[in-house]
Amino acid sequence: MHVLVVHNRYSSTQPSGENRVVDEEVELLRSAGHRVGLFERRSDSIGARSLLGKAAVPLLVPWNAAVRRELTARLRAERPDVVHVHNVFPLLSPSVLAACADAGIPAVATLHNYTQVCPPGTLHRDGRPCGECVGPKVPLAAVRHGCYRDSRLATVPLALGLAVNRRRWWSGVERFLCISAAQREVLVASGMPAERLAVKYNFVPDPGTGRTGPGGHLLFLGRLTETKGIPLLMAAWDRLAAEGGVGVPLVIAGAGPLDREVAAWAADRDDVRFVGLYDPARCREAVAGAVAVVAPSLSRETFGLVVAEAMAAGVPAVAAGHGGFAELVEDGVTGLLHRPGDVASLASLVRRIVADPARNQEMGRAARRRYERFFSPAVGLERLVEEYRAAIAGRTESMGGS
Known part of the structure; x- marks a missing residue:
């Protein structure tokens, strides 16, 4: 199988479980004989931009037209079987879904958090659970509370991106991979299409050694x-x-x-x-x-x-x-x-x-x-390939019926 993985890598100055999950899935697929390409942006690159370039980054969060053009060209040239989308914030944007549609390639998206229904993706504010933005409404509450980095201004691009791209996400992805049933339950209750939401746990590489005593x-x-x-x-x-x-x-x-x-x-x-x-x-x-x-x-x-x-x-x-x-x-x-x-x-x-x-x-x-x-690699690989095949089959059926 030929897979193109799309991911905006988080800053290297902070530990990122999501970066690790992406890297480990890529390695797992390659070790099983699948062909895996990468389409990435790195948040570390923002620091090297000019002052004007840094100021323009928030404008790319809701939509990055250049990324759409670049990814569309690559998809048409390489023709992967499936695109696997992970994080698109802040440099990729949901424009990657438009590129998949332009090229006619089915998309799978792993939902590592709650950004589909909550601008900062946490469902948490001021030390307690929060669901004010969950549902079909425009997430103005997130802006009012400054939910991203305690800043109203910094929250605006996220809230805007969620509002204008919600339907694009829900219709442009063949299979959403939730990483727990608890997450899926929240997302279904928020109105996301239940038939597209599957549970696929993250896997963890076998460390090769375990605890041998009581621990210290x-x-x-x-x-x-x-x-x-x-x-x-x-x-x-x-x-x-x-x-x-x-x-x-x-x-x-x-x-x-x-x-x-x-x-x-x-x-x-x-x-x-x-x-x-x-x-x-x-x-x-x-x-x-x-x-x-x-x-x-x-x-x-x-x-x-x-x-x-x-x-x-x-x-x-x-x-x-x-x-x-x-x-x-x-x-x-x-x-x-x-x-x-x-x-x-x-x-x-x-x-x-x-x-x-x-x-x-x-x-x-x-x-x-x-x-x-x-949670072993063998189980993770089996579930991942199953969902890729389901996405490809779903795309084929939708094209056949249109």
């Missing part, structure tokens, strides 16, 4: 933001420390807007190690050496890559009991689910998962079995 630390691995729950985790850890601690340190690996706050909080503490960004090898090592991975997100995660990675290594998770986490983690079997946003609940379950090593290791073994059943 608890691990938070991800972006240091309020929505990822890092302030919640800090508050829970302070509560545990005041009660005598849990006997193992907390390792925080990541980067983000709360870098300074986390560094200041962790300074001069024996029970916390703030290590910054880890490369992939160090991430695997940190996961395999953990008692548990802690994922206390306040927002309803569409999947939860760090939890799946822990499962691959035979490590249980303590995660927020909503969104994709509630689907990945079998509460009490492969990990524990705390009440979202609740400091006391999080602290209690962190203590519980450390306190019983035998039960912890049993949960780790169950987590590994669940990984093999749902």
Whole structure:
């Protein structure tokens, strides 16, 4: 099969699970003998633009005519079987769908977040869930609240792009790949076409090695933001420390807007190690050496890559009991689910998962079995190819009926 992958790569200064998913899917397809091309833009390139060029970037968010022309020409020249769209913000835009239509190539789109119904894609605002923009209305609430980067001006291009391109997305994509059933449920309820929405979990490469003992630390691995729950985790850890601690340190690996706050909080503490960004090898090592991975997100995660990675290594998770986490983690079997946003609940379950090593290791073994059943590369490849074939068949049927 010949696949062209379309993706706007996120900045390299921040950890991006989405970039990793794209790279790993491309490698998986190629290793299985499929021909895979890339049509990319990189957010890193914005910094090298002139002042005028930087100022023009928001204008490209709703529509980039140059991208449409370039991609159409490439599709007509190469004639791939299917186009797989990932992220189009900020430099590609939904014009990529027009290019697919121009060339008559079916499009599949992985929905890594909620940008189809929420301009910043989080369904989260001011520390709580938010659905004000969900539905057929123009997402003016997002602009009013400045939901993207706390800026009304920065939110305008996203809100405009969502409003003017909603129908193009819904009619121009043969198959939408949701990365959890929880995500699909939200999107169907928002009015997206249910018959085009399939569930295809992200897969996680087998790390090749797993936890061999009880583990020596608890691990938070991800972006240091309020929505990822890092302030919640800090508050829970302070509560545990005041009660005598849990006997193992907390390792925080990541980067983000709360870098300074986390560094200041962790300074001069024996029970916390703030290590910054880890490369992939160090991430695997940190996961395999953990008692548990802690994922206390306040927002309803569409999947939860760090939890799946822990499962691959035979490590249980303590995660927020909503969104994709509630689907990945079998509460009490492969990990524990705390009440979202609740400091006391999080602290209690962190203590519980450390306190019983035998039960912890049993949960780790169950987590590994669940990984093999749902999130392994073999399963991911099978589901991906199935959806490509369904998209190609759907396009053929629609053309035959027209």
